[in-house]
Amino acid sequence: MANTLIEDLKMEQFKEEVLKAYPKKVAKKRAKSIVVNDPDAIPVIQANVRTIPGIITQRGCTYAGCKGVVLGPTRDIVNITHGPIGCGFYSWLTRRNQTRTENDQQENFIPYCFSTDMQDSNIVFGGEEKLKQAIREAYELFQPKGIAIFSTCPVGLIGDDVHRVARHMVEEIGADKINIFGFSCEGYRGVSQSAGHHIANNGLYKHLIGRNDNPTRKYKYAVNILGEYNIGGDAFALEALFEKIQVDIIATMSGNSTLEQFETAHTADFSLVMCHRSINYVAEMLETAFGIPWAKANFIGAEATAKTLRKVGQYFGDQELIDRIEAVIAEEMAEVTAVVEKAKLKTNGKTAMLFVGGSRAHHYQELFSELGMESLTAGYEFGHRDDYEGRRVIPTIQIDADSRNIEEITVYPDATRYNPRKTEEELAALKEAFDIEFNEYKGMMTEMKKGTLVIDDLSHLEMEKLIEIYKPDVFCAGIKEKYVVQKMGIPLKQLHNYDNGGPYAGFEGAINFYKDIEMMACSTIFKQMKAPWEREEVLEAEYVFN
């Protein structure tokens, strides 16, 4: 039935309709970013290209991807924004990357905003001295183990060298006392937050990963969870789950993380990649330099969580671990099933649209499908073609000027610590036996139905049209879209901040999500949009129309 539904909608017509509204050149460009999916013959989609000025985009900037997304969630680094006050201010506590220390003595700088608050004199005469002084003051006040510097637009233009300042200040304070590192993540680099993820990944590798060979370990097996930012406590849910199956998480990048986690990440035996877009570079580097294989993981959705956990068991090939994992899955699935069955009474057959992030628009389709809901259309805000079509297309992606200016670092096997955790044969055997794909992500489009629409970098116009024509039951996006969509009478689920809900990861998260979507499906307030006297008019109008 569901399949027919999508075919009935004839979504290919959308493209024609929406493109008419654009100036010719704009229409020509947007046409390549709007495709009708066919999982058996995945079409090429244009992604990670410049946004058309004035089109009203969801996208943000490189600084947001670097400071806000990747480095922001680590609690014991003092993150200093080098620039005018705004960038630091807007990235202050606005992402819900929660963190939890064991006691009040441990460091936690997440509730703080640090900025050099550049003034016009700093723009004219340079801001390096102010930055140095700011670092001195931060050290005097807080004595952190790490200070990171984030460049904003004017910094690159006036030629402040944050890396030189970082080196200088390490020397001044003492390399035994502090690690200071800078990021050239000016907002104008790249075409979206994605460039910032890449720059952050490079920085993690250059300045943090591999600095400490002695991780805190409890169990026999240890993994990294990469691209998990602890929004709404997702990482907490996963930490609890891994505690149950008795596998150590050496590093989560970067939800609920510490410097030590980054520094010891190279000692794990397996990397699980959640958000492919924002962290695949580190996953690759850990593989190349230290021999840690990575596989795409998904903890969004109960089935997906079970599948990912099983992957961990199969990878280590330890029967006791496999049994523990099966026991945990069986135990957790009991409640999951009860909740989902109840929710499904309200959600089954409903429709969703997802436009968010670089992986979430893919992952959350799992949860909707568990609720019996159809994802009609989806797209990323800052994804690349590989996130849509799969990594197989990477060699064919044209490198344009906007990607070329982001540093590509070449990584070599570490002289002493490179240690392939599995031989080629073992990896091949795992693939053969369990279909675990290593260093691979097949993208969102393989898992979306034929006839669904995939749109990259959705514009406001396209969003309005989608809702107008297809009237989904739930629309998923972010804060900028939230109230627009709700004014149209459609509930919007924020998948950046979960509308202060969550966690949504793991079994616990799936249960939360089912309940939240059930609540949205049952919310009666949207039925009250018309006053009683207005409703009569509507009835009358319909009567005449019919």
Next chain:
Amino acid sequence: MLLRHTTAKEIDRKALTINPAKTCQPIGAMYAALGLHGCLPHSHGSQGCCSYHRSALSRHFREPVMAGTSSFSEGSSVFGGQANLIQAIDTMFTVYSPEVIAIHTTCLSETIGDDMTAIIAKAEEDGYIPDGKKVIYCNTPSYVGTHVTGYSNMVASFVKSFATATPKKRNVINLVAGWMEPSDMVEIKRLTKVMEARTIMFPDMSGVLDAPLDGHYKMYPKGGTTIADMTLTGDSKFTLGLGQTCTEDACIKLENKCKVKFEMLDIPIGFKATDRFLMSLSRHANVPIPEELSDERGQLIDLIADSSKYLYGKRVALWGDPDTLLPLTEFLVSMDMKPVYIVTGTASKMYDERMKEILKDIPEAKFMSGERADMFRMHQWIKQEGVDLLIGNTYGKYISRDENTPFIRFGFPIADRPGHNYFAKTGYNGAANLVKQIMDAFLDHMDRTCLEEKVEFQL
């Protein structure tokens, strides 16, 4: 502890701002532009600026906030943003049909020195600005001033772009609204209606950032100052600027351009500022203040008198913007409270002088403005000697929890509570709303924390 690294020991900071009590110019310009009917704000810079501003404003108002961006790339940063801006103008007029596009610059476009007049002229010349449509702009370099400056600059650009003097003067008073909530504007307009004064308010975010949910999304909601009205401001007989840092520039420009004289007033927060507003409006519009408003004032005084036992001598810490801090502090002093710590990231000599005057009978009061007059410093003062109440934006909740101090939300942004765009804090009714919030905060705190035998049934 949330802010566990904050201690009582201050150091002489010269470079590092921690937990700012301000943000950057462009967001103020974007907010102000939303107060013009049919206007689409546009951010000339990197995408992130626009995204951050729209997000911050959306979180605060829980309303759609639309704006375009020039989406600078590294190339445009080197070669200039002309091509991007012209394309943006074309795209926005074609796709979103605004009446006006109000452009503000960013630190990026300012640092590279884009000439906005020249670029807009080029867009006009090339036929990208449809007949009858307007493109206006203001310069808002983020490294000068604060969000308040950006607001002021955009409001001044309304005057520069639209206000026109004709020989026909009208018996109308211009009200230039400083940074306040739509609800505050609704209340001020209600007061002028009760007085039967004819006014034009600009900018006017009521009907824009407090729009009803009716199943239809309107990119340009009902509210906002119309261009027609904005043009007519040049023929008004007088202007009242509400909040000096946000509106003085616009008032001066209007006087220079159209010879409309003006008076600077505070945003009418608290009874004294409201008294001054009503008397000034009465004088300049030549209308009496009706009994209805005297009664409203009396009700407010009654409420304060009933509450005075709980208000007297209470120490308060505040942070926010000069235009709201001045009348708010004055209001607290007029209720015999003690505003002891006040910080704002927005520096102004006028502010410092007036604040000194308002606090002259509270020798223990400390206030600071400008760079590094931040919430970290205020929290350090609180660590040195505590307060009974915090008043400011949502960032205060972290201090409130750590210090177990009652907190009421005021200013921008209020990201964690709804309703501030519906319930005014201006006028006598707004002041009553504030007193109620202060009392609720005190009494709820007392009821939760006092000994069981001390729980009181009555006020």
